Amino acid sequence: MTTNREACYTLVQLPAHSEAPNVQTLKRNLERGTDEIKIEALQQIIKGALNGENYEQLLMHIIRFVMPSKNKVLKKLLLFYWEVCPKYNADGKLRQEMILACNSLRSDLQHPNEYIRGATLRFLCKLSEPEILEPLVDSAFECLEHRHIYVRKNAVFALGAIYKHNPHLIPDIHDRLFEFLQSQDDMICKRNTLIMLNTIAPDLAIKWLQKSVSQLLDFDETLQLAVIDLIRTAVTSSPKERAKYIPVVFQLLSARANSVKYEAAQTLVSLTNKPAAVKESASCYIELVSLESDNNVKLTVLEALDQLRLKNKGVLDDFVMDLLRILSCPDFEVRRKCLHIVMDLISRRNIQDVVSLLKKELTKSYEDHYDQVSSYRLLLIQTIHSCAIHFPEIAADVVQVFLSSIGQFNTSSAVDAITFVREVAEKFPDQRPDIIQQIIYAFDNMKPGKVVRGALWLVGEYAVSESDIRDAWNKIREAIGELPLLAAEQREQEEAEAAANATEGGEIKPLSSQTVTTTRILADGTYATESSLTTAAAAEKTGIRTDNKPLLRALLLKGDFFAGSVLANTLVKLVFNLQKLSIGVSEINTHRAEAMLIMTGILRLGQSTFVTHPIDEDSYDRILSCIRALEHVDNEDEGSILLEAFIESSQKAVTNLISVEDSRLNKEKKGDNEGEVTQVDEGISFRLLEKKSDAEAVNSIEEDIILATGEVSAQQPVSKLENIVQLTGFTDPIYAEAYVSVHQYDILLDILIVNQTDETMKDLSIDFATLGDLKLVERPRSYNVGPHSFSSVKANIKVSSTETCVIFGNIVYEGPGVGESHCVVLNDIHIDIMEYIKPGYCDERAFHSMWTEFEWENKVNVNTNISDLNTYLHHVMKLTNMGCLTPEKTFAKECGFLSANLYARSIFGEDALANISIEKRDNGPITGHVRIRSKTQGIALSLGDKVTLSQKQQA
Structure with missing residues (x-):
């Protein structure tokens, strides 16, 4: 029985000034026009068919006047037309004209030009009608024996697509493709055939692989990647047989192509978690990072290596020195990622070697002069700092290195070094005398005031x-x-002055004056410009040389x-x-x-x-x-x-x-290892009896797709009620409400429209407009709504930055009389900035650096009925979704003032900073201010409005 499947049409927006072409005009252009006119007419027909226009009358004209043409552009457009044109009558039977199309396609499959054959074979992959495909099967099989590679490789895909939609047309395709795979010498044809066999007959594909294992390294890159996909599919369907594929994947780790090595390393650790396999994959990853020149590839491979480290604790400790060779790469992000991985692999066995190499890198950085050398030097200091805190036996050597080189550090690096010395002195009392002597010795080399203050504090303390x-x-x-x-x-x-007068012979010069403009910070934190008239003598006093x-x-x-x-x-x-x-x-x-x-x-x-x-x-x-x-x-x-x-x-x-x-x-460290804890009452898994664990060998590509589409973070049905926004009133002729779903960069509006009248509303459409960095992806279509019936409309909106945005609009419809138009204004939909901001953490140095750098500031005066300082702090943290950087232990309960720094980061990578400075007098209200800073104006204003509107609410 013939199955009638409608095509899935694609809407192609036509220019506003264009009109739909007349059928008679199209017929005339197809009959009498030149090739250029026919090309234009056929393009108009294809666009109309994609937009749902009925051009069934033109089918015979296209067969008569376009199909015989030898023009290559017309032949290509004709294939597009066969793809979109209706091929069945209303009763579900194949149209008689399509028999002529089948003859034309069969002629093209036998055409002496290999590119026409190949293009026709590629077109067959898009057809699913068995009545059209059945006469073409023999011609497609003949193309498997064509001398040209282009024809053979497309014939494989065409036959596979035919079998996928209509298996009864080619019942013996498995054996014929297997014979073709064995007889072929071309790698592209082998690869396409292996992909098809992997889809329709995996057993034959595995059989071929077992015979070809000895030739595996002689295959080209594409065929080796196809072999890896075959192994993944086979392991997913038969997890118990994974052991026999491990030697094959081990062999592919020695392939010439880097992409094959990467995929083989990923596949190997998915097949087994034995230490030998994990170490081999790690070695392959490190080699790839060293060989690849693209920094994006380096970062991707390092991320895979980091995931491997997290899943196999303690296995990769021997690769620390190999990883440190990656520091020769000049890219700062690659170096930072490398040191991040190294820090979790350091042990007492290798700490001396690691610190020794990091010291050499630090010394080498003094001679470099590229852009990010100061950032790299600071990164090295922080890494050495962490090493010394975790392994006290090297702390003394590190302190000596830092203090002896502190004069060559810039301000941020020197501050971090003196902070490290303070931490070492506090944690290891036995080293304090040596630290004090080294500080005294290096004191003259300390230039920044913050470093000198730190050194003085250490001297006074210890x-x-x-x-x-x-x-x-x-x-x-x-x-x-x-x-x-x-x-x-x-x-x-x-x-x-006496020496100057003696040099000038006692001559007194008139004083010259000049206007000096300076910027001052006022008591409320704002900036002001101050101008003054200064004489040259006064300027000399204020500009005393301190060299x-x-x-x-x-x-x-x-x-x-x-x-x-x-x-x-x-x-x-x-x-x-x-x-x-x-x-x-x-x-x-x-x-x-x-x-x-x-x-x-x-x-x-x-x-x-x-x-x-x-x-x-x-x-x-x-x-x-x-x-x-x-x-x-x-x-x-x-x-x-x-x-x-x-x-x-x-x-x-x-x-x-x-x-x-x-x-x-x-x-933080406990949070990273939480997932690895095994509970005492957890069941013991016996490999011989396991069933569910076989599902662990899921294709990693499918996992990535699930994570990318956000399926794992779907909301529960009950929580959806919280996101419903009423758009119109109950007494309006139309009742509308929207469910607002926010998923990272997308806002989906699911709008319910209810006709509350006794009349049909014609051409009802919803017009949306946005305020802020929002973009409406597509305009909802128009439709009719019957009396007391309802309809659902979806609208997709893209978000490009973190700020409070507004969606507004109206509903327009016609009826009940002719020419009557009505408009219902919708309530505004406010998109909360809290959907995009998450609490974060940064150290004190980074906070002050960003606070100085960010130019947008919003100052909010405190006006609240909350009486407790700590309660107000937590209230602000909750409504702004920011994390507190100031330790809560420093907040004394009996103290009358409180100052805290807050930090958050948006999903767009934007930083938001806040400083709360408040005080409370006896039996008085809380006074003070909240200062918010960000790099963009939108975040500062939006968070400030959030605090202003909500701070009076009781936490």
């Missing part, structure tokens, strides 16, 4: 022996220079009084540590007096005209507190309180900070 305190004190005095500070600077200025000044003195003259406050704190700690050693009172008083002289000198210098920026109030108060602490150090009661504040509390703070970071890392 210099507890008498020799360390004396050496540290002498180094600080050397870095400060001559005392008192202000008097020394005034004397140097007077000597410089030949000692280190700490130069920082103070540049206005870095934060370093001055840290220096004051360090001096107080050193005095307290000296006092605990019970040395002579006179010596302690000498150091107290000298420390107070330095501190008062910093205060006076900060209020003078010799510095670039005057001292800030916070630093002034801190230094003044240190002076008062030294005044009362002799008092027993006050001295014990001060000792606890300066020494013990400081030690507790850094211990808590490092313990919080360690707990976060352990939590």
Whole structure:
């Protein structure tokens, strides 16, 4: 019995100014036109047929006037026409005219031109009508013996497609294709035949493979890839036979083509998880990364290697040094991915070799001058940092390397190095004396103020022996220079002016003036421009040269009084540590007096005209507190309180900070290994009795397709009710509601339309428009809705950035009278930014770097009825979907203020930063502000609006 299957039509949008061609005009063009006119007419017919136009009357004209033509373009268009034209009558029988088409196709299959034969064979793959295909089967088989490869390889696919749709037409195709596969010498024909046999007769394909194993490495790349696909299919259908294919895949690891090696390595680890196979695949991956020049390929292979490492813990530890050879690649992303994998493969057996090689890379980076050398150097420092924390035996060597090279680091690298030294000093107390001595030795090479502050803090915290305190004190005095500070600077200025006057012969020059414009940050965090009229003499004062000044003195003259406050704190700690050693009172008083002289000198210098920026109030108060602490150090009661504040509390703070970071890392590591934990009551699997486990050998390509289409993350039916948006009212003639489904970059609107009137609504259409970075993929079609009936419409919208977007529109329909048009305005659909933002984590250095870089800021003043600071913080985190970077242990419950940093990342790779600074007075409301920064304006504004609208709600 003949089956009548309708074609699946494709809508092709015609230009707005074009009109559908007249049938009579098309007939005339086909009868009397030249080849060019016939080509144009046939193109119009094909487009009309794709859009559902009825051109059945033209079939005979096409057979009579187009089919006999020898024009190659017309012949190609004719094949397209046979594909889309209706081939059956209304009663389901084949049209008589198609017999003529069959004769034409058979003639083309016997045409002396091999390209016409090949194109016709490719066309047969798209036909499924048995009445048309049956007369063509013999001609297609004859093409298997054609001398030209192009004909033979397409004949294989054509016969396979015919058998797929109509197996009864070619019952003996299995044996004939198997004979063809054995007799062929051309690799392309072998590959196509193997693909077809793998589909219709896998047993014969396996039989051929078993006979051809010895020739496997002589095959070309495409045939070897087809063999790998055959093995995957065979293992999926018969998992118990996977063992006999492992030697074949092992052999393909030695293939010449890199693509074959990659596929063979992936297939091998899917067949077996034995350590020998895993190591062989890993070795193949590393070789591919070294040989390939495309960085995208390198990253893909490294990702596969990383997945292999996660599934086989401890097996790949011996490949650490081989992996480190990949660092010779200049691409930064490849190096970062490589070091990420290496960090999980390091053990006590190879840690010395790894760190030694990383030190060489770090030394080599000093001589390189490409764009990302500073980022690479920072990456190496962070990697060595992690190695030393996990393996304390190398910490001392690493500290020596970092401190000896700190002068060659840029600011970010030097800060990371001094942070590492602080962590080592806290975790390994026995190494503190050596660290202090190395800091003192390298102190003069430290240039950035943040690094100097870190070094001073380390000295004050861990210099507890008498020799360390004396050496540290002498180094600080050397870095400060001559005392008192202000008097020394005034004397140097007077000597410089006297020398200048002597050189110029006493001639006094008139002062010239100039306008100086500077940018200031106001109290509310906004920026303002300040202009002032400055004389040349004043400019010379503010531009004092600091090249030949000692280190700490130069920082103070540049206005870095934060370093001055840290220096004051360090001096107080050193005095307290000296006092605990019970040395002579006179010596302690000498150091107290000298420390107070330095501190008062910093205060006076900060209020003078010799510095670039005057001292800030916070630093002034801190230094003044240190002076008062030294005044009362002799008092027993006050001295014990001060000792606890300066020494013990400081030690507790850094211990808590490092313990919080360690707990976060352990939590992340535990989360990575959670899936590998075996419960005590979990059943034991016996291989001989297993049934379900056979399904584990699923084709990896199918798994990738499932993940790409998002099938694994489908929502439960109950949760869909939360995403329904009412678009019209219940009293409107049309009731409409939409189910909004958001899946990463796509928004799908499933709209229910209900006609609430007694009349038919004709040509009902929904017109959508968008506000924001949204794009409507296709406009919903028009249709008719009967009285009290309903219809469903789908609309697909693409999203291109993270910001709150709005979809609005209206419904237009005609009726009940002629020429009557009605419009119903729809409610707006707001797409929540929270659909695209996920909580993230970044370290403090990265946060401050992005905070400085991002230019868009939205400041939201706090106005809430929440009375608890921590509750308000968690409320903001919940409604903005951001993660808190500030450890919660640092939030004291009895404290009246709170400051925290928040971070989130969108699915588009955009970063969102926030800083909460709030305080609460006794029985008063919470006051403060939330500052949001991002690289794009949309995120900053959208998150700010979210906080403004929702912060009054009780968390």
